[in-house]
Amino acid sequence: xxxxxxxxxxxxxxxxxxxxxxxxxxxxxxxxxxxxxxxxxxxxxxxxxxxxxxxxxxxxxxxxxxxxxxxxxxxxxxxxxxxxxxxxxxxxxxxxxxxxxxxxxxxxxxxxxxxxxxxxxxxxxxxxxxxxxxxxxxxxxxxxxxxxxxxxxxxxxxxxxxxxxxxxxxxxxxxxxxxxxxxxxxxxxxxxxxxxxxxxxxxxxxxxxxxxxxxxxxxxxxxxxxxxxxxxxxxxxxxxxxxxxxxxxxxxxxxxxxxxxxxxxxxxxxxxxxxxxxxxxxxxxxxxxxxxxxxxxxxxxxxxxxxxxxxxxxxxxxxxxxxxxxxxxxxxxxxxxxxxxxxxxxxxxxxxxxxxxxxxxxxxxxxxxxxxxxxxxxxxxxxxxxxxxxxxxx
Numbered sequence: 001x002x003x004x005x006x007x008x009x010x011x012x013x014x015x016x017x018x019x020x021x022x023x024x025x026x027x028x029x030x031x032x033x034x035x036x037x038x039x040x041x042x043x044x045x046x047x048x049x050x051x052x053x054x055x056x057x058x059x060x061x062x063x064x065x066x067x068x069x070x071x072x073x074x075x076x077x078x079x080x081x082x083x084x085x086x087x088x089x090x091x092x093x094x095x096x097x098x099x100x101x102x103x104x105x106x107x108x109x110x111x112x113x114x115x116x117x118x119x120x121x122x123x124x125x126x127x128x129x130x131x132x133x134x135x136x137x138x139x140x141x142x143x144x145x146x147x148x149x150x151x152x153x154x155x156x157x158x159x160x161x162x163x164x165x166x167x168x169x170x171x172x173x174x175x176x177x178x179x180x181x182x183x184x185x186x187x188x189x190x191x192x193x194x195x196x197x198x199x200x201x202x203x204x205x206x207x208x209x210x211x212x213x214x215x216x217x218x219x220x221x222x223x224x225x226x227x228x229x230x231x232x233x234x235x236x237x238x239x240x241x242x243x244x245x246x247x248x249x250x251x252x253x254x255x256x257x258x259x260x261x262x263x264x265x266x267x268x269x270x271x272x273x274x275x276x277x278x279x280x281x282x283x284x285x286x287x288x289x290x291x292x293x294x295x296x297x298x299x300x301x302x303x304x305x306x307x308x309x310x311x312x313x314x315x316x317x318x319x320x321x322x323x324x325x326x327x328x329x330x331x332x333x334x335x336x337x338x339x340x341x342x343x344x345x346x347x348x349x350x351x352x353x354x355x356x357x358x359x360x361x362x363x364x365x366x367x368x369x370x371x372x373x374x375x376x377x378x379x380x381x382x383x384x385x386x387x388x389x390x391x392x393x394x
Contacts, residue, residue: 006340012099019092026085027232031272033082034229037222039276040067069215075207083197090189097182101126101175104338107374111172125170126179130186133163137187138194141223156227157261160184164257173248173370180257181238184231191224229272233264246301249368256297263293303367308385315351318390322348325372325379326365336376358391366391 040052046066053066101109105119109126117125136159145151163183167176199217206213237260241247247256270286328336330348346357354361364371365379366388372379 008099008103008338009340012096015092015096015099019089019096022085022088022092023236026089027236029082029085030225030229030232031268034226035272035275036065037067038272069218075204079204081197081200083192086189086192090185093182093185097126097178101178107338107376109171109175111175111369111374113369113375114168114172115170117170122171122175126182129163129166129179130182133159133183134187134190138190146223153230157258160261161254161258164254168253172374173245173250173253173368174242176253177238177241177248177257181235184235184238188228188231188235191228195224196221230265230268231261233267234261235264237264245364245368245370246303249370250301252300256300259293259297259300263290263297266290266293303363308382308389310386310389312393313386313390315354315390318354318387319348319351321379321383321387322354322361325377325383326361328377329372354390355394358394361387362391 036054039054039056041054043053046053049068051067051069053064056063056065102119102123105122109122110117110119137156140146140152140155140159145155160180160183164176164180167179167183170176171179199221202217203213234257238257247253250256266286266289270283270290273283273286274280322330327348328334329339330342330346332342332347332349334340334342346360347353348357366384369375369379369384
């Protein structure tokens with residue numbers, strides 16, 4: 001489906017802005033409430049049913065917060081529900097998926113070198129995988145495994161790894177990474193929509209009837225909310241990874257995902273524990289492990305040299321390759337039907353341009369096959385190797 005590039009750009013940036021605003025709101029409230037839970041303290045004069053309380057200071061004022069195990073004996077008329085942040089984050093994210101990946105599936109989602117798919121096939125796989133991922137995750141939480149925190153965490157981790165492996169063998173590098181983020185983000189939003197809010201409504205309904213709420217609903221909601229905070233930081237990485245070919249174009253991208261999930265989870269643990277004042281002697285180990293895992297990611301993604309054994313590549317030959325395969329987008333007047341202006345203002349009109357952007361060319365089109373997008377211009381491995389040899393000789 002062809003959409004006017006000018007209109008598409010404006011729709012993309014506006015929806016992306018909305019996605020960021022909603023995401024910031026959701027992440028902020030989610031992290032705040034987990035930190036609040038961790039900071040609760042017992043007091044001798046607490047009312048019946050109160051699990052703990054906290055005193056906080058912000059913006060020049062003091063706040064006294066109490067948490068009830070299930071709910072207070074009477075509900076106030078101005079009860080605040082936190083839900084639309086999650087809903088709008090997912091909705092804007094899915095609209096962005098449509099604008100960026102579905103309407104131009106042949107450019108951003110499908111890579112014939114990975115798997116030859118039609119646009120319709122790719123979109124159907126995308127939507128179906130998000131739904132299936134949620135149902136598998138939900139089934140794990142409801143199963144006997146869900147009663148054991150460690151085994152459940154391991155099972156969800158394996159589920160994400162399997163999804164990453166599958167996506168990397170179906171979609172383009174960029175498409176695979178964004179789908180891991182969407183896969184996990186769908187689980188998180190569905191946790192709010194299908195579990196947390198409905199359970200809170202059940203508790204509220206019981207109170208209005210004068211009944212004692214079943215504490216299991218609060219326990220289940222807390223479990224899913226905790227999952228969401230552990231998954232937040234990895235999802236943010238996946239959502240911001242698309243312009244980094246050293247990551248998305250890596251042949252073991254699924255392993256990169258696995259390390260990032262561990263780093264993000266540990267980052268969440270350290271940030272929240274540090275926020276509530278835990279002793280560094282008790283939580284400092286997380287920083288050391290994060291450092292080792294980051295070193296592992298860097299080592300894993302080190303670019304490999306592309307060998308070229310032919311004759312020396314001339315300036316004219318290198319320029320011809322780039323102008324044939326890349327200048328459909330990177331020129332003063334792009335001929336690609338999805339591009340109106342050269343991306344990032346980068347144009348390849350001369351050998352001087354090639355020298356100026358040599359490192360970017362090496363990263364995007366030599367060390368990885370991230371460019372040309374969807375390899376629409378059919379750049380060959382030999383041409384990539386020639387460009388690498390030319391760049392190495394400069």
